[in-house]
Amino acid sequence: MSSLGRLYRGENDINFKKWWRRGLILSAILIVISVLSLFTRGLNLGIDFEGGISWEVKAPGVSVTEARSALDGVGSGGAKIQQVGTDILRVQEPASSLEKQAQVAETLATLAGVEVGDVSVSTVGPSWGKEITKSAERALVFFLAVILLYLSIRLEWKMAVAAVLAMIHDVVISVGVYSVFQLEVTPPTVIAFLTILGYSIYDTIVVFDKVKENQARPGLTSRMTFTDLSSLSMNQVLLRSVNTSVVAVIPVISMLVVGAGILGAVTLEEFSIALLVGMISGAYSSIFVAAPIVVWLKEREPKNKALAARLGSGGVGYTTGRSAAARAAVSSGGSVAGDNASDSSDGQSLAPAAGVIPPRPRKKGKTR
Amino acid sequence: MASRKRARRGLGGLLVIVLVAIFAFTYTIVSGDRPLLGLDLQGGVSLVLCPASPSNPQECKKPGDPAISEDTLNQAIKIIRSRVDALGVAEPDISRQGSNVLVQIPGVKDKQRALDLVGQTAALQFRPVLAEYPAPVAVDTTSSTDSTTPDTAPGDTSTTDASGNGATPPSTSGSTDTSQQGMRATTKWVEGESAAAFETAQAPATTDSTGGLTASLPSDATATTSAPQATATPQTATSSAPPLTPADQITPEATVVLPQVDPKTKQTIAIYQLGPVVVEGSSLESASAGLDQSGKWEIRPVFKSGVDGIDKFNTAAGQCNPASATCPTGRLAVVLDNQVLTAPSIKVASFARDQITISGNYTEGDAKDIATALRYGALPVVLFPQQTESVSATLGRDALHAGLVAGLVGFILVGLYMIAFYRFLGVLAMVKLLIEGSILWGLLCYLSSSVGLALTLAGITGIIVSIGVSLDSNVVYYEHLKEDVRSGRTVRAAIDKSFASAWSTIVAADGASVIGAALLYFLTVGAVRGFALYLGLSTVLDLITSYFYMRPVVRWATNSKRCAEHPGQFGLPVPMLEPKNAVANHVTVSTGGES
Numbered sequence: 001m002s003s004l005g006r007l008y009r010g011e012n013d014i015n016f017k018k019w020w021r022r023g024l025i026l027s028a029i030l031i032v033i034s035v036l037s038l039f040t041r042g043l044n045l046g047i048d049f050e051g052g053i054s055w056e057v058k059a060p061g062v063s064v065t066e067a068r069s070a071l072d073g074v075g076s077g078g079a080k081i082q083q084v085g086t087d088i089l090r091v092q093e094p095a096s097s098l099e100k101q102a103q104v105a106e107t108l109a110t111l112a113g114v115e116v117g118d119v120s121v122s123t124v125g126p127s128w129g130k131e132i133t134k135s136a137e138r139a140l141v142f143f144l145a146v147i148l149l150y151l152s153i154r155l156e157w158k159m160a161v162a163a164v165l166a167m168i169h170d171v172v173i174s175v176g177v178y179s180v181f182q183l184e185v186t187p188p189t190v191i192a193f194l195t196i197l198g199y200s201i202y203d204t205i206v207v208f209d210k211v212k213e214n215q216a217r218p219g220l221t222s223r224m225t226f227t228d229l230s231s232l233s234m235n236q237v238l239l240r241s242v243n244t245s246v247v248a249v250i251p252v253i254s255m256l257v258v259g260a261g262i263l264g265a266v267t268l269e270e271f272s273i274a275l276l277v278g279m280i281s282g283a284y285s286s287i288f289v290a291a292p293i294v295v296w297l298k299e300r301e302p303k304n305k306a307l308a309a310r311l312g313s314g315g316v317g318y319t320t321g322r323s324a325a326a327r328a329a330v331s332s333g334g335s336v337a338g339d340n341a342s343d344s345s346d347g348q349s350l351a352p353a354a355g356v357i358p359p360r361p362r363k364k365g366k367t368r
Numbered sequence: 369m370a371s372r373k374r375a376r377r378g379l380g381g382l383l384v385i386v387l388v389a390i391f392a393f394t395y396t397i398v399s400g401d402r403p404l405l406g407l408d409l410q411g412g413v414s415l416v417l418c419p420a421s422p423s424n425p426q427e428c429k430k431p432g433d434p435a436i437s438e439d440t441l442n443q444a445i446k447i448i449r450s451r452v453d454a455l456g457v458a459e460p461d462i463s464r465q466g467s468n469v470l471v472q473i474p475g476v477k478d479k480q481r482a483l484d485l486v487g488q489t490a491a492l493q494f495r496p497v498l499a500e501y502p503a504p505v506a507v508d509t510t511s512s513t514d515s516t517t518p519d520t521a522p523g524d525t526s527t528t529d530a531s532g533n534g535a536t537p538p539s540t541s542g543s544t545d546t547s548q549q550g551m552r553a554t555t556k557w558v559e560g561e562s563a564a565a566f567e568t569a570q571a572p573a574t575t576d577s578t579g580g581l582t583a584s585l586p587s588d589a590t591a592t593t594s595a596p597q598a599t600a601t602p603q604t605a606t607s608s609a610p611p612l613t614p615a616d617q618i619t620p621e622a623t624v625v626l627p628q629v630d631p632k633t634k635q636t637i638a639i640y641q642l643g644p645v646v647v648e649g650s651s652l653e654s655a656s657a658g659l660d661q662s663g664k665w666e667i668r669p670v671f672k673s674g675v676d677g678i679d680k681f682n683t684a685a686g687q688c689n690p691a692s693a694t695c696p697t698g699r700l701a702v703v704l705d706n707q708v709l710t711a712p713s714i715k716v717a718s719f720a721r722d723q724i725t726i727s728g729n730y731t732e733g734d735a736k737d738i739a740t741a742l743r744y745g746a747l748p749v750v751l752f753p754q755q756t757e758s759v760s761a762t763l764g765r766d767a768l769h770a771g772l773v774a775g776l777v778g779f780i781l782v783g784l785y786m787i788a789f790y791r792f793l794g795v796l797a798m799v800k801l802l803i804e805g806s807i808l809w810g811l812l813c814y815l816s817s818s819v820g821l822a823l824t825l826a827g828i829t830g831i832i833v834s835i836g837v838s839l840d841s842n843v844v845y846y847e848h849l850k851e852d853v854r855s856g857r858t859v860r861a862a863i864d865k866s867f868a869s870a871w872s873t874i875v876a877a878d879g880a881s882v883i884g885a886a887l888l889y890f891l892t893v894g895a896v897r898g899f900a901l902y903l904g905l906s907t908v909l910d911l912i913t914s915y916f917y918m919r920p921v922v923r924w925a926t927n928s929k930r931c932a933e934h935p936g937q938f939g940l941p942v943p944m945l946e947p948k949n950a951v952a953n954h955v956t957v958s959t960g961g962e963s
Contacts, residue, residue, distance in 0.1 A: 051463070051464075054465055064760060082411070082414075082759045082760050082761070083411075083759065083760035084414055084757045084758075084759050084760075085757035085758060085759075088757070090414075090759070122465055122466040122468075123464075123465070123466055124463050124464065124465045124466075124470065125441075125463045125464030125465070126463060127461045127462060127463035130442075131446055132892070132896065135891055135892040135896070136888075136892050136896050138891055139887050139888050139891035139892050139896070142887050142891060143883075143884050143887045143888070146883055146887060147880060147883065147884070150879065150880060150883055151880070154876050154879070155876075187826065188824075188825050188826045188829060190896075191826035191829060191830070191896070191899045192826075192829060194888070194896065194899060195829065195830065195833050195899070195903075197884065198880075198881050198884050198885075198903060199833065199836075199837070201877075201880045201881075201884070202837065202840075202877045202878075202880060202881055203877075205873070205876050205877040205880055206840070206844060206873055206877050209872070209873040209876055209877070210873075213869060236851060237847075239847055240843050240844055240847045243789065243843045243847075244836065244839070244840040244843050244844075246785060247782050247785060247786065247835070247836050247839045247840070247843065248833065248835070248836025248837070248839075248840070249836075250778050250781045250782045250785065251774070251775060251778030251779065251781075251782060251832045251835050251836070252778075252832065252833075253778075254774045254775070254777045254778035254781060255770075255771065255774040255775070255778065255832065257774075258770070258773055258774040258777050258778075259770035259771055259773065259774035268767060268770055268771060268774065268825075271825075271826075271829060275829065275833065279836070
């Protein structure tokens with residue numbers, strides 16, 4: 001409770017340096033498992049991608065629900081079942097063994113009260129054709145390039161690289177879950193994977209924007225190493241991340257529990273899982289994957305190395321993290337919203353300690 | 369006073385956005401529009417198309433026929449998809465079933481409409497016009513009145529000729545724009561199929577009135593002379609048309625006689641004797657319809673580059689201009705489904721692949737129809753609709769029902785969480801969600817009825833995810849606000865500053881989503897495209913409501929006396945300064961504001 005209370009009151013002061021290492025190790029393990037599984041087990045692709053078998057039978061008066069429960073008996077409850085016209089049942093399923101196909105045909109014949117020979121069987125090609133996959137792949141390559149460019153301009157290239165790596169991390173893990181558990185991949189699942197891409201980038205941008213904002217605060221950059229600054233930013237943004245994730249995940253869990261569990265719509269489950277894994281991974285990777293990558297890239301800059309050396313000898317340790325930030329904020333004339341420190345339209349901001357350290361003039365353009 | 373004024377800033381935008389939401393909501397209720405549900409949720413029409421030979425398009429080929437390779441079928445599927453899904457959001461389900469093509473279109477109750485959507489199934493070809501004949505005399509009596517109207521469908525005038533007076537003046541609108549078109553730098557390929565084309569046989573000068581001649585490039589000027597055409601026209605208006613070539617005798621190599629049919633009245637407008645195919649639809653890259661400088665509709669085809677594209681077309685153009693034995697009329701007909709769409713004169717011997725225009729007396733509808741036919745090319749095989757049936761949903765209503773119930777439960781839980789965390793500000797956030805929801809719903813219904821947007825399960829996913837993204841804007845803002853208040857600012861001072869910071873974060877993050885959505889929309893097809901549209905719409909809506917709703921409404925709420933006295937009810941912390949000071953400060957500020 002107390003740690004949650006501190007989080008609520010904004011007093012959390014977690015040393016993320018320690019957690020980043022653990023996070024990276026965990027992520028590395030998950031990625032290795034996912035990639036291994038993808039190469040060995042592959043994905044369980046649905047009929048829309050692979051094509052399969054289609055049965056049609058004249059079965060007046062047989063409802064889709066009846067057909068589904070009958071087919072469930074031979075393990076084909078997940079097949080695509082449609083009523084064509086008024087009296088024809090169409091069942092589509094990924095290709096399987098011949099015995100299985102015969103069983104399905106038999107079940108349908110019994111259901112319709114006809115001879116097995118009256119069930120027409122044909123193969124179906126994929127409806128999610130190659131050209132859809134191809135165009136989506138091409139779009140993704142463009143997307144990566146444009147996002148890298150966009151984030152390089154809006155933030156900086158190191159953050160752009162980290163954000164994209166975190167995004168890849170999230171998608172690999174989500175796809176990995178489908179491979180490890182051999183869940184069926186349907187078109188909605190692919191859409192869910194795409195959603196994860198967007199969500200992951202979105203979340204990482206929000207987190208990085210905080211780091212960027214803190215970097216612009218004059219009182220902080222001279223007192224803290226980039227590592228500590230980032231750790232501080234993570235503390236500040238943690239509650240936001242938790243809240244956003246909770247808010248985003250609740251409807252998805254509701255879909256899993258209420259939709260798939262209670263109301264029995266299996267198809268909802270198929271992609272709710274992808275969304276759930278992807279969203280949690282997206283929130284996690286922003287703080288535990290993207291951030292340490294940026295820290296690692298930034299600490300290699302000579303400027304930050306020098307700063308680290310100076311602060312290291314000066315003895316300003318991490319422990320002062322959040323309180324130091326508060327002090328810095330106060331001492332720099334209350335310019336909390338660093339990015340917009342020049343906004344003085346309503347300049348009645350409290351400046352209790354004004355004059356202790358005069359605010360550093362704001363740099364024009366991009367601050368580093 | 370000042371603070372009251374300050375609190376009112378932005379209320380105009382707030383009012384507008386609330387009104388828009390209310391309007392969207394009531395409009396949707398009143399108009400009774402429902403979003404078109406996708407194939408997975410609602411079902412639609414299922415067509416089974418089988419490949420047939422052009423000579424006998426009513427009979428399916430047997431599986432294994434070498435003429436129907438997998439590639440051919442895949443190409444046909446691609447073309448059908450582009451026809452059914454011109455805007456890429458209807459999400460039809462198109463696949464091979466055995467050697468047939470299975471097309472399922474969501475929500476279409478009318479089977480004929482589904483067949484129309486899948487469209488014409490024969491090959492698109494270009495054939496030189498050997499001769500044009502008026503339609504059989506038996507035609508309707510209204511045609512003579514038609515011919516006097518300046519903007520009749522091209523070719524209508526020819527029916528008048530049939531009734532005996534070859535002297536009917538051709539529509540003059542063509543000639544009036546001749547001079548204007550001469551100024552343009554684009555090369556033209558002019559519609560010349562009206563009766564005037566015959567008239568040239570009697571009076572060469574009338575070629576000018578045919579349909580706006582043209583070629584504009586000075587070097588081509590000689591090529592535009594009408595004389596060769598006129599002399600080469602072998603037929604006179606008095607000769608009667610030969611019988612139409614039966615379907616089974618139509619081959620690319622043969623000389624054929626084909627009709628031009630009015631797409632609306634289904635009446636034969638004219639009959640053409642055509643030479644062998646010189647260019648096929650596969651040489652075309654795209655086509656569009658547009659207005660020329662004089663405000664008339666024209667068609668702009670773009671050919672592929674290279675030997676199989678523009679080169680082929682230019683070879684054909686070379687035969688027609690100057691007219692030669694293979695192309696005595698100097699006209700090239702566009703033939704689709706064994707019917708002549710249009711038969712323009714070739715006015716230049718050589719064309720640049722993307723500088724071609726076909727002009728004539730087209731109505732907007734004519735021009736667009738022809739452009740569509742050109743753009744989507746033709747199917748590589750003739751497909752015969754073997755079975756047309758309505759189908760039930762692939763997932764069924766239960767999935768939709770479950771999705772809706774789950775969404776509702778999710779919405780309530782999210783609301784409880786937001787209110788528990790941010791109290792009154794949480795309530796405001798949920799109202800924002802309602803505003804976005806009603807606008808999005810209105811847009812969905814509108815797009816469903818206008819461009820056939822289908823709401824699939826994937827689309828519902830997108831909407832559910834957008835709940836999280838939308839509320840995130842509030843969370844980012846509120847957390848900023850809390851942080852600022854905690855570090856010693858008054859709520860009033862913090863409110864605009866933290867919005868500025870939060871807004872920049874929101875724009876950055878939403879910007880990435882919009883970029884992603886736009887790229888996916890423009891570069892993909894099928895279900896991915898539908899998803900991109902939802903993502904883009906909901907993200908843009910979030911930006912709009914964050915700026916026009918969230919900012920003013922939070923400013924208004926926090927400017928109240930209540931907020932100053934009980935910040936906890938607004939989910940805000942008590943400032944971090946010495947408690948007494950902070951409270952005193954607040955009270956003074958707020959009384960100032962309320963006075």
